[in-house]
Amino acid sequence: MNYIEGGVCAPKGFTAAGMHVGIRANKEKNDLMVIFSMHPCSSAGIFTKNIVCSGPVKLNRKNIIAGNACAFIANSGIANACCPNCNENALRMQHAAAQALKIENEQVLVASTGIIGVRLPVEKIENNISELVSRLENSAEGSNEAALAIMTTDTRKKEFAISGEISGKTVTIGGIAKGSGMIHPNMGTMLCFLTTDCLISASMLDKALRNVCDVTFNRISVDGDTSTNDSMMILANGLACNNFITEENDDFILFESMLRDLCTRIARAMAADGEGAKHLITCTVLNSSSEQKASHIAKSIISSNLTKTAIFGCDANWGRVLCAMGYSGEKFNPDAVDIYFRSDIGTIKVCENGIGVNFDETLAKEILLRPEIEILANINEGKYSATCWGCDMTYDYISINGDYRT
């Protein structure tokens, strides 16, 4: 397996394009994108558990069942949630794309991201869809334009691709995604579009997507707010011509592990680019009696505002880590917990058996000054571990969100 260039256009047969159509004020910024496979696809998707959800999410929930979508259309700037006609506008977006691509409405998956409660100017999409579709190309540039079109407060593009061999054939998976606030996924995350040329049935694709989502996007948090628009969707056109995957065999396991690697990378990038973030925090809980317990405790740590501000201040305040573990809702023995902080320049033990140890504060500060920090919590009760990702909480988080609408 290795990472390659090309994003969602890295797998065979996928084209992509992005452009500015006027949903956002800034003309320099793409705000609409399409990703398309002319070849038929298996498809699967996972959506927000927030009961307040966008028009596109409601529409996709119906269409995803057929498992034969082959196109994504998405805009940024306006979330198309909690506004008049949001269901109708999601349908119009879908219909416009279907007409331009000459496919059925039901084969188009729709997504929106941006401000909640504002009407989507869907006519701008309808007026420009032909132009956008004419720009579709199977190239790194096509994927790049699409990736740019879904960014909101993201400072960095999230675009990755991975390839590996399955039953003697090269299989590739590509993905683009956007963060970077209202990130506490309880299903997929804000928006993530995946493509693959793997030959795989819709039900196996769905299974792989759910397994991977649980250990990647469901393990990150920027601010504890689960969005109304979370969507993670995948199209698989089968052009890799590998043996058709229709059961949980070795090929399935290989495909799932590729998908997991790719989504881990995207999820980490999302956490690292959390609104205002200066540090990526990777938190691993070790030696738990179950993986689920380990992941709940780790998620509680990375979601704690007090832990997040301490990391911003490069302060080895492990008491806040232990405190956040304690209110995770999971049972463990506090007197058996060891805590370490680490980064690329070293590791320091700060707590042993639930009690602070004397440690070199200067070294601790140096470790925490690095952009990628790890918190290790060993609960010494079993053999399972789990990792979650988050980011620090900074002045910039406040300034970004103190006046987002204006």
Added chain:
Amino acid sequence: MNYIEGGVCAPKGFTAAGMHVGIRANKEKNDLMVIFSMHPCSSAGIFTKNIVCSGPVKLNRKNIIAGNACAFIANSGIANACCPNCNENALRMQHAAAQALKIENEQVLVASTGIIGVRLPVEKIENNISELVSRLENSAEGSNEAALAIMTTDTRKKEFAISGEISGKTVTIGGIAKGSGMIHPNMGTMLCFLTTDCLISASMLDKALRNVCDVTFNRISVDGDTSTNDSMMILANGLACNNFITEENDDFILFESMLRDLCTRIARAMAADGEGAKHLITCTVLNSSSEQKASHIAKSIISSNLTKTAIFGCDANWGRVLCAMGYSGEKFNPDAVDIYFRSDIGTIKVCENGIGVNFDETLAKEILLRPEIEILANINEGKYSATCWGCDMTYDYISINGDYRT
């Protein structure tokens, strides 16, 4: 019922004192306090649900069962949690106070607040306890010194008293408390000490305390972090000579409503003085099918970082409010929700039937510029409502917590 001066010394027979004994570096700041009733008391207490908890919390859990405590001792500066000898040091603190007050160890309830994981210099308490006890007085000044001694990042003292008539006698309840970070109580809150001269059995006192805690301290959040030291305790010495309250009769209801009023005032003060707060946010969910559901939804709103930063920016971003309602875990119909923002200068409807309405942005800004903001969410499904209190999230929250230990 009316509010009076005197704090914990307002009820008959209670003395209090506070002084600096050297636990904190700043010599101007009291760091140890005692509250005492020479007359026997009924007592009750509620403590953090965090499974990582301080030495004092563990000790009080044992002693509270007898229901005959008559003294509080508490220090600020160090939490006496997750450090070597924290259980032993809580015992030593209790013993020192008992000796100086000439009562049994088990009659002293102990509390600490401050940094987690640092050893408590208990000998400073032992060396100064006689001096502190000699300063005990039944006066507003005694309560004031005690209230000052438990403050940490609080900018304002929390000290209130209420009096009313029960079975023809004047009954008074006094309280002091401290916030102002790691506030997301799941039981009592950080520290709250209550005194009353009401004649009431320990079991009825416990019942009133639990009922009141559920609708006051368990309904505030500053930062979503439940502390290791949360404690809410009450002593009742019976000097009001009202009819002995031993069952849920009218007198009990009267006492509970007094306690509720007082604790609501303390809880509001705690939320308003949340770390870095510029706005007190009162959130009421109206017309729910149950009170519990209403309180869960309201708590989800006031705990949302995105709602909190929007209020800091005086931005009427109701989409974040609806979004936070949606991930509260409670079921309701999003298409039936109306949302209003209000303050002392007016009320504005921003969302109707789950959809944004056109509103006067200038008026909205003016409303949100006021120090006390109300968010009303009507879910139009029943007859129950609930109120929670929180605060906005500001640059100061980050600066206070970015480097708390140093």
